[in-house]
Amino acid sequence: MKISRLCWICNINIADTAEHALKKTDIVRAYGKGSYHNLGEKQPIHFKNGKQTKLQGANSDVIKNPKDLCK
Ligand SMILES: [Zn+2]
Known part of the structure; x- marks a missing residue:
């Protein structure tokens, strides 16, 4: 089980x-809102750590x- 951390601000x-x-606004500007499922081949792919x-x-x-x- 993952140990919960405390909020770093408060x-x-x-x-x-x-x-x-x-930034969400950058993603929305590039790909729009809503689900990206039906973008087909244009569905963005996120790469991280291979x-x-x-x-x-x-x-x-x-x-x-x-x-x-x-929150
Ligand atoms: Zn807090």
Whole structure:
């Protein structure tokens, strides 16, 4: 089980949310809103540490940092 970290800003609450590593507005500008499933061959693919993941949408967890903030 993953140990929960504390929010790095308030240092009180459990970190239960994450900041975007890539800015959501940039992703939306490039690919639009909603699900990227039906973009077919144009569905964006995220590469990190040799792993590739099809991007499901601008709110996908793969483009966020690990959870380090409280909501
Ligand atoms: Zn906090």
